[in-house]
Amino acid sequence: MASDVQGPDRRAAGLVEDVxxxxxxxxxxxxxxGNAALTMRNWHIGRRIDVEGLREQRVGYAEEIVATLSRQLTARYGQSFDKSNLHRMIKFSQVFPDVEIVGTLSRQLT
Structure with missing residues (x-):
């Protein structure tokens, strides 16, 4: 009888490990x-801000955009979108301007 009790327990232990x-x-x-999606999201955000800032070639316009976006996005989504993070996203899109390379690298690095 004792071996019958151990049998199911042993099988259950193996099943627990498999599951x-x-x-x-x-x-x-x-x-x-998730990491790949967040990497691409950050690249696209940085690129969008960078393109918008370059479109209006006024001095300080890009900083105005970052400050405004930061306030609104932080209120909506939290500290991940503060000014320093938005600047990192912009820099990321500038350092790696090819979205296909970013996509490939993000999948390989995670």
Whole structure:
């Protein structure tokens, strides 16, 4: 009888390990996809701000845009969109101007 009790417990332990591995694989895949999506989002935001700032070639116009966006986006979405982060997004889009390269790299690095 004792061996009958251990049998199901042993099978359950193996099943728990198998299911746990599936959960971890899915969690890792979600993290990779999420990181790639956030990287692309940040690149597009930086590019959009940069293009808008360049369109109006007034001195200080880009800084006005960043300050205004920062206030509104921070109120709506939190500190991830403060002025320093928006400036990082702009710099990111300037350093890596080719969106296809950014997309490829973001998938490979995560």
């Amino acid at each position: 746990s591995a599936l959960i971890e694989q899915a969690r890792d895949a979600v993290a990779v996809q």
